[in-house]
Amino acid sequence: MKQNDIRVLVIDDEKDFANTLAQRLKLRNMKVNTAYDGEQALIKLKGEEQDVVVLDLKMPGMHGMEVLQEIKKTYPNMQVIVLTGHGNDADEEEVKRLGGFSFLNKPADIDTLEYKIKAAFKEMVDRTLSENTFADNNQ
Amino acid sequence: MESAYENKGERDLRLLQLRFIGKILAGFTHESKNYIAIVKESAGLIGDMIQLGKNSGDDQESYLEIIHSIEEQIEKATNLFRYLNRFSHRMDTELCTFNVNETLEELIALITRFANQKKISLEKNFQQDIPSITNNPSLLQLLVFHFLEEQLTGLAKDSSLMLETSFSNGSVLVKIIARGNYQEAESEKGLTNNESHVYIIDQLRGTIAKENDLISISLPVSLS
Numbered sequence: 001m002k003q004n005d006i007r008v009l010v011i012d013d014e015k016d017f018a019n020t021l022a023q024r025l026k027l028r029n030m031k032v033n034t035a036y037d038g039e040q041a042l043i044k045l046k047g048e049e050q051d052v053v054v055l056d057l058k059m060p061g062m063h064g065m066e067v068l069q070e071i072k073k074t075y076p077n078m079q080v081i082v083l084t085g086h087g088n089d090a091d092e093e094e095v096k097r098l099g100g101f102s103f104l105n106k107p108a109d110i111d112t113l114e115y116k117i118k119a120a121f122k123e124m125v126d127r128t129l130s131e132n133t134f135a136d137n138n139q
Numbered sequence: 140m141e142s143a144y145e146n147k148g149e150r151d152l153r154l155l156q157l158r159f160i161g162k163i164l165a166g167f168t169h170e171s172k173n174y175i176a177i178v179k180e181s182a183g184l185i186g187d188m189i190q191l192g193k194n195s196g197d198d199q200e201s202y203l204e205i206i207h208s209i210e211e212q213i214e215k216a217t218n219l220f221r222y223l224n225r226f227s228h229r230m231d232t233e234l235c236t237f238n239v240n241e242t243l244e245e246l247i248a249l250i251t252r253f254a255n256q257k258k259i260s261l262e263k264n265f266q267q268d269i270p271s272i273t274n275n276p277s278l279l280q281l282l283v284f285h286f287l288e289e290q291l292t293g294l295a296k297d298s299s300l301m302l303e304t305s306f307s308n309g310s311v312l313v314k315i316i317a318r319g320n321y322q323e324a325e326s327e328k329g330l331t332n333n334e335s336h337v338y339i340i341d342q343l344r345g346t347i348a349k350e351n352d353l354i355s356i357s358l359p360v361s362l363s
Contacts (some may be wrong), residue, residue: 014176092293
């Protein structure tokens with residue numbers, strides 16, 4: 001799969017941040033959408049599934065952890081990278097426990113984020129392929 | 140010799156002050172990180188447009204927009220730094236003459252983030268010509284913070300909190316008015332209670348009155 005097949009949703013209540021990051025990822029040939037809170041993000045995901053979600057933690061209304069939980073429950077294969085200015089070690093542990101792919105602190109290096117998004121996408125594709133192969137072999 | 144009330148009161152007060160400062164710093168650093176992150180991404184975007192984008196005549200306008208956004212973030216961050224600096228200096232001396240409105244405005248600027256997180260609006264209605272008072276500004280901020288924090292914990296989203304000041308009968312009045320529905324919420328700490336409120340207001344030589352959704356703090360103009 002090519003990088004421009006990767007669909008990314010950036011969820012952050014700081015609109016300027018979300019929009020600027022989205023532009024930078026688009027310049028790296030990804031298909032990027034934005035949402036400015038958890039509720040809006042879940043509605044967008046219902047309309048169009050994504051491959052990788054870049055998620056802030058502290059947001060008005062639904063906390064990022066709740067959003068992560070909801071995403072993993074509804075779309076178990078979707079990858080979630082937490083990108084927060086507020087995280088501590090306990091948050092990082094909790095993100096891992098809830099099935100998050102990676103935990104990054106703001107401000108993050110764009111190359112690191114790009115690398116993580118690609119790695120998350122690759123892991124998702126590999127997992128889906130191996131699940132499909134397993135299902136085929138059992139038929 | 141200090142009484143048991145004073146000993147316990149002072150001990151609890153120190154804990155509350157530390158917790159208060161910790162909360163303010165946590166909010167401040169989070170907010171600052173956000174501003175820096177936006178500046179970093181904006182600067183990065185200009186770099187990307189030069190390195191990865193296709194150069195065209197339209198770019199100039201985009202560059203100007205991004206530069207404007209960077210300037211905006213720097214201005215917001217500078218204001219926040221100014222408020223934190225003033226907040227820190229409130230603790231320089233126990234007693235000084237200060238303007239209550241400015242003290243509260245500073246507090247609001249530093250805690251608005253907490254209110255935004257809960258989707259509660261924090262509003263102010265200050266009487267502009269109230270006299271300056273001689274008292275402990277840091278203790279006043281601590282007391283008001285705890286009342287606001289209690290309300291922020293208890294109020295449902297889309298509620299509002301109004302902070303009012305006025306001058307009447309030789310005292311400056313600070314009113315905290317809550318508008319909205321209360322939800323059952325677990326108390327976060329158990330450190331703040333009526334006892335500590337009473338101890339703080341005793342130090343300020345003022346009075347507190349609570350009535351439904353209204354909390355009134357009355358402060359003398361001078362402690363003498």
